[in-house]
Amino acid sequence: MNIAQLKENEVAIVECFSTVDQLIKDRLMQLGIYPNQEICLLRKLPFGGPCIIGTCGQCICIRLYDAKGIEVKKK
Amino acid sequence: MNATFALIGNPNTGKTSLFNALTGSYQYVGNWSGVTVEKKVGTLHHNMGTLVDLPGIYTMNPISADEAVVSNYLLEEPTTPVLNIIDTSQLKRNLHVTIQLLERNRNVLLCLNMIDVANERGIYVDNNRLSSLLNIDVTPIIARKEQGIDNIFHGLNQLHKSTTPLVLYYGSIVEKGITSIEKKLSDLNGDINTRWLAIQYLQGNRQIENKLSSSNCEIAKIRDDTEKQLQFKEGNITLAYHIMNVRETFIQSIVDQVITIKKEPKVFMSEKIDQIVTNKFLGIPIFLFLMYMIFMVTFNWIGFPLSDLLDVFLTDMVAVWFENVLAILQVNPFIESVILEGIIGGVGGVLVFTPQIFILFFCLSLLEDSGYMARITVVMDRFMQAMGLNGKAFIPLIIGFGCNVPGIMAARSIEQERDRLITMVMLPFMSCSARLPVYALFISVFFKENQALIALSLYVLGIVIALLLAKILTSTTFKKEKSLFIMELPPYRMPQWRTLWRATWEKGKGFIRKAGTFIFGGSVIIWLLTYMGPGGIDVPMDESYLAQIGAYIAPFLAPLGFGTWQAASSLLTGFLAKEVVVSTMSIIYAAPEVQMQGLLAEYFSPLTAYGFMTFILLYVPCLATVAVMKQETHSIKWTMFAILYGLVMAYIVTFLIIQCGRILGIA
Numbered sequence: 234m235n236i237a238q239l240k241e242n243e244v245a246i247v248e249c250f251s252t253v254d255q256l257i258k259d260r261l262m263q264l265g266i267y268p269n270q271e272i273c274l275l276r277k278l279p280f281g282g283p284c285i286i287g288t289c290g291q292c293i294c295i296r297l298y299d300a301k302g303i304e305v306k307k308k
Numbered sequence: 309m310n311a312t313f314a315l316i317g318n319p320n321t322g323k324t325s326l327f328n329a330l331t332g333s334y335q336y337v338g339n340w341s342g343v344t345v346e347k348k349v350g351t352l353h354h355n356m357g358t359l360v361d362l363p364g365i366y367t368m369n370p371i372s373a374d375e376a377v378v379s380n381y382l383l384e385e386p387t388t389p390v391l392n393i394i395d396t397s398q399l400k401r402n403l404h405v406t407i408q409l410l411e412r413n414r415n416v417l418l419c420l421n422m423i424d425v426a427n428e429r430g431i432y433v434d435n436n437r438l439s440s441l442l443n444i445d446v447t448p449i450i451a452r453k454e455q456g457i458d459n460i461f462h463g464l465n466q467l468h469k470s471t472t473p474l475v476l477y478y479g480s481i482v483e484k485g486i487t488s489i490e491k492k493l494s495d496l497n498g499d500i501n502t503r504w505l506a507i508q509y510l511q512g513n514r515q516i517e518n519k520l521s522s523s524n525c526e527i528a529k530i531r532d533d534t535e536k537q538l539q540f541k542e543g544n545i546t547l548a549y550h551i552m553n554v555r556e557t558f559i560q561s562i563v564d565q566v567i568t569i570k571k572e573p574k575v576f577m578s579e580k581i582d583q584i585v586t587n588k589f590l591g592i593p594i595f596l597f598l599m600y601m602i603f604m605v606t607f608n609w610i611g612f613p614l615s616d617l618l619d620v621f622l623t624d625m626v627a628v629w630f631e632n633v634l635a636i637l638q639v640n641p642f643i644e645s646v647i648l649e650g651i652i653g654g655v656g657g658v659l660v661f662t663p664q665i666f667i668l669f670f671c672l673s674l675l676e677d678s679g680y681m682a683r684i685t686v687v688m689d690r691f692m693q694a695m696g697l698n699g700k701a702f703i704p705l706i707i708g709f710g711c712n713v714p715g716i717m718a719a720r721s722i723e724q725e726r727d728r729l730i731t732m733v734m735l736p737f738m739s740c741s742a743r744l745p746v747y748a749l750f751i752s753v754f755f756k757e758n759q760a761l762i763a764l765s766l767y768v769l770g771i772v773i774a775l776l777l778a779k780i781l782t783s784t785t786f787k788k789e790k791s792l793f794i795m796e797l798p799p800y801r802m803p804q805w806r807t808l809w810r811a812t813w814e815k816g817k818g819f820i821r822k823a824g825t826f827i828f829g830g831s832v833i834i835w836l837l838t839y840m841g842p843g844g845i846d847v848p849m850d851e852s853y854l855a856q857i858g859a860y861i862a863p864f865l866a867p868l869g870f871g872t873w874q875a876a877s878s879l880l881t882g883f884l885a886k887e888v889v890v891s892t893m894s895i896i897y898a899a900p901e902v903q904m905q906g907l908l909a910e911y912f913s914p915l916t917a918y919g920f921m922t923f924i925l926l927y928v929p930c931l932a933t934v935a936v937m938k939q940e941t942h943s944i945k946w947t948m949f950a951i952l953y954g955l956v957m958a959y960i961v962t963f964l965i966i967q968c969g970r971i972l973g974i975a
Contacts, residue, residue: 256371256723260794262552263366265401275579279588282690283699283793290397290429292582292797294686296693299794 234307236284236300239274245305246271252302257295261303264293272305311357313464314381316409317393318402319364320798322421326393326451327361328810330460354461359391363721366401368408369513369548373728374720379508379515382412386500389467391460393419396426396433396448399567403559404552410442410474412504417463419456420448425799430571438566442474452804473501478554481541485510485534489527493520510534511551578679578799585680591687598680600764602671606664607751607760614663615748622656642845646835649895654831657894657904658823658887661745666816668741672710673811677803681706685795695775696782698722698793701731705774708738709767710815712933715740716940726789730781732941733950736929737774739767741819742886746924749890753905754914762918770925773957822885830884831891834877838895849896868923868959869916869966879923885930915969919962926958 239245247270250258266272266288275285275292284300286293317323331350348361362381363374370376381388390409394402399420409416420426420433439446445463449456477483489506496502508516510531520527535547542550585594605611630652634644675681681703689699700722708715715735722728739747747763755762782791837854841847849855850873858873861880865871874896882889897907912920928951929937938947 254792256792257794259369259371260366260723262549263371263401263404264794264796267549275582276586276588278586278591278686278690280690283686285582285586285686285797287579289400291401292578294689294699294793294795294797296689296793299792 234305236272236274236286236303236305237277237297239305239307241274241276244271244273244308246308248304248306250303253299257299261293261295264291265289266293266303271308274300311464312360312385312388313352313357313391314360314362314385314388315391315393316362316378316405317364317421318366318395318398318405319796321364321393321395321398321402322451323364323393324361325807326391326419326421326449326460327359328807329451329454329457331359352461352464356461356464360388365405367404367552368508369511370515372721372723376515379513383500383515383519386412386498387415389415389417389464391417391419391464393421393451396420396423397429397431399426399431399433400559400563403562404555406442407474407476407555407559408504408508410444411476411507412501413473414444415467416444417460417467418442418444418446419451419460420446421451423448424450424453430569432568432570434566434568438562441562441565452801452807473504475503476554476558478507478551479538481534481537482510482547482550485530488530492527492530507551511548581800582683582797585683586686591683592691595684595687598675600760602668603760603764603767605671606667607748607763611664611667612748612752612759615660618663619660622652622660627652627656645839646832650832650835651828653894654834654891655823655828657749657890658745658827659820661748661887661890662816662820664744664748665741665819666812668744669710669815670808670812672707673808673815674803675706677801677807677811679798679800682795682797685793686797689793693791693793695778696786696791697727697730697778698724698791700793700795701727701734701778704731704735705738705771708735708740710741711818712736712738712740712929713936714815716933716936719940723794724789724792726786727791729941729946730778730786732937733781733946733953734774734778735937736933736950736954737770737777737926739770739925740886742822742930743924745887745890747921749893749905750908750912750917750921753908754912754917766921766925769922769961773926773961777953819887822887826885827888827891830881830888831895834881834888834892835895854896867966868919868962870912870920870923872911874911875920879927882924883928883931885932886924889924915966915974919966919969922965923958923962926954926961928954928958 236245247266247268249268250261253261261267266286270288273287275287277284277297281297283294283296286295286300315323315327327348327350331352350359350361352359360381362378365375365378368379368382370379392406392409394406406416406418418438420435423433426433433448435446435448445466447456447459447463449460478486486503486506489509490502493502493505505516505520509520509527531547538547538550539545584590627648630647634647675684684706685699685702688702692699692701701719703721704715704718707718712735715738716732719728719731719735722731747766751759751762834854837857838849838852839845839847841852841856843851854877855873857880858877861876862871862873865876874893878889878892878896881892893908894904897904934947934951937950938944941947
């Protein structure tokens, strides 16, 4: 499953970035989101808007498309 | 002492707050990724030398244009000592930059900022242990409260130039690659650490690649070989990921030794606020409501009453005082006329609007410093995506409401060149504070009832025209690339009065300074052009040079409803700076502001006044904006495009407003 399929406030572990754009992938890594990292989907905005994910006490906002490209497994 | 220090750290770590505390210079603080758009230099207290404030970075490898500034600086200044500031509650992520700095050299002082925030979250860091593990000085501080600042000065004094850099072991394959590259770089002279260069190169740092381009093909081959060998051994991982992973492991081992977590994380204030302001349904209404409030405060509630007071002061006291003094001195009529009509009329006409401009800058600073600005990007991203852009473009656009010049500079934080370019071209349509005096003048004459609403409609019109441009560009020229969006949301922080005041004053000061220089000079020249004509000096206004110049252009403006030479020459002078339009009008309609309002009512109707304001909003970016746009886009073509698109849109939109208005029977 991917991040976009999580429910709000659900925690999961990142498995891999499948279809994420390279630039976004680089930035996610810099922000500390990479395989085996624990993340939490905080909020999904309506009309296909962005997702806010939390990890290690920080909030990061990515687009739904990219959220769909990040494979996770539920904890 | 003439030392120079560089301030480096992640975005949102309080870097700019620390800069303010250390230098006492009026530096502008922001709370969203990328506020520091260019390198800024301040003079340190205690005569310690200078401090260079660099944009925030997550790692040395730059993605956006402002991050490249840091890599470049580290390359060009290999021996400059570094003050590395980190957010204590995000120690692990922040240490990536620290490690890369230490791999360069150990001439680094580490500041653990926001220890109070970290402690609140139950995170406690053992400074001494961290200091001995990294073998550098570590100073805990709270930059916003100016705690621990003296220790930094002490620490900076203790920095040694000749310490050995940190060496991490990257595994035999990568180490071999590093050594081979270092050999190729051995003829590179200077103080630069070749191992650091080699590691950065292997990691794919584009800025370093450019620097090493002379020996590029050989070292590029080494990098490819290294990556292949690594993948053969480790499986499908990239070299960059491997290097990051080695650092991550090292950092984790440090973090495990220095951090104690004393309580379980709970829901923080920031998250509670975010649940409301980035709420599914309330997010956009809250944003629009806040913008509306800013307009009400700027125009209706506080701005206009203050502006009126200032006007009374300027016309009844200052102008009268000058008149009396000039009468006592018995200066000749020419000088008297220059001072009273030219300078006091022109400069005073603009200065009257200082309150509105300060209030607007204050509100914008409040948005930035509190951290709400980052949320705007989130809330607006879906909408911007529909326009083919990303939410981050919204920040430069909102900053552009203050002044287009810093807006264009702020576009540097947008990662993609495509989005950045489009944002820059859109910026002139953001109604800057310099256009505000023009609106304020006309609104106070024609639209007394709905001041904020009329002003808001102009701002919205500007945004609509800008979005239209974005939509056109993203569905034609830039159709192939798509926009991307990723944004860190910094925690909300209580804005500090001092910071807000500094930021407001820093930006508002520019307006006053401009009034004292540009507008002062412009007013004198414009006055001279009205005073002189082909018939000699002291001619009637209608026979002056200015009237003649204006008369050439006026016919083109006739379809827009304001085909008078007065309007034409005001618009012409507005290219220098938009406020000059008001100065010019003050001089042309030859009266202090109060009487001018009566005169304006003769020349304009509410409809043509609205048309005129629309034209001012759209027609051309001011001189300073054109210059910075040329500098930031590196393209005359795009700069010209921005000017022409503005002119064409201004003409079409104003024409439509006037003609539709006439058809609808509005005078």
